[in-house]
Amino acid sequence: MLGLRSAQAVVLHDYWRSHPETDLDVVTLRVDDPHVAAAAVQAGEIDASFRTVTDPATLPRDVQMTHVFDSPLELLVGPRHPLASARTVTPPQLREHRIWVPGIVPRSEWAEFYDQLGAAFALRIDAAGPNFGNEVLLDALADSADLATLVGARDRYIWPANHDLRRVPIVNPTLAYPLFLMFPRTSPHPGLRAIINHFASLAPLPEAAWLPSWATTARGSH
Template identity: 75%
Template sequence: MDTEALRSFVRAAELGRLRQAADELGMTQQGVSKRIAALERALEVRLFTRTARGVELTLDGQAFLPHARSIVAGVERAVAAVRPGSRALRIDVLGLRSAQAVVLHDYWRSHPETDLDVVTLRVSDPRVAVAAVETGDIDASFRTVTDPAVLPADVRMIPAFDSPLELLVGPGHPLASARRLTPTELRKHRIWVPGIEPGSEWAEFYDQLATDFDLRIDAAGPHFGDEVLLDTLADSSDVATLVGARDRYIWPPTHDLRRIPVENPTLAYPLSLILPRTNPHPGLRRVVAHLGSLAGLPEPVWLPSWATEQRRGHTASRSR
């Protein structure tokens, strides 16, 4: 059924005059009449009778009006649900306890009027997130494509923020009493990061981190969840892991785990934001501004080479 014909019928019924309905709908009176006539033919009933004052609903028209009004309102809600600026801003994060989610929560607390929908695509391949941005399923994604040349022409990637890493250990670990550590002091210690998936951005990150600082990154075994990881750390005297300083981890007080900053240089995980090149959701502008206002990290900072190259390319493109 033609929803525009239904819209014309509803406005004519509410106003009682075809001319006024036509003016509101931005069309001619004849156009409104033709739409209503087509609707009557489809329904095989008369909806209006003409009077000296305009039009009045027939009994069939009176019965049909509330249903037509409901259909028109439903269509308008459906359109609003997918129109940028009139629907929630949908942003993909790696996890609801991740640094990205924490930063977005901080932003929302400062801008509670923002209609924000934080989602997790639960995929390791950043190209899947790129495709979701390209099709409009999400408005932006905190993912990184380490080779920006493979991005589609209508999608771009900008630096979001850098997440400093901390060593997370149990009370029996040799480094548990340290207040801060350097990357050199992590050598020869087992750093367990289970579930690193080949082809993921974090796989490339940990590969280069291990190479540059001669670290022992152990990805053995499946990742059974944060709770199992935290239990293992609490009971171990030789296993540690790396976590983002803003990442949320919750454990029982009896675990007595310690988060130790790694500095000189600060090891940082680079986070990027993937978004459409044209017609991005209007709400993204303020989110990007919030990301740019975040405090910098203690110098010097180590980033993987691909992140450094992307920053140079981003700076060069902005200066043109």
């Protein structure tokens, strides 16, 4: 997986705590192009990868990709931000605010996600500047009265108490990031089915939800 604070890692850890007998080896494969992860699955270097090839036609023929769950987004802001006291926010309320998402890189599925999200709701998503990691991002949010970012509802973030950051659910519609798992089409690891079933048991999205166009295409193709 991309990182150990992601929603996928959090849910997978929940599964492992309920099934500690599972021989699970979690590794991070920080590559921007999901085709590199698909090639690692194809070569047998890893059993599965939480990555998405948004054009299923370019997925290797012997690699399968299946939808596992959708991760609702939340707005993360500091205590002086105009939306810090909101219980929920809607996408139109975000249009006048700078949303800083460092680490958006070409050829990644999240680059395509944020391109479509920004276009769909006229949001000002800013990927400017180097990505110095989550701690620097959280520090910047705490010190700013106008900076915000987007995080997954299940993503694990920890910050000092004096940062007083606020996570605000986005509703009407819920904005969600679709998550897929890639694994060999033939003879996948026998432990994967139970893990996939665990992800499938998560609560579904509300009916009023937005997903990028490639989510439906990828889901329908595999």
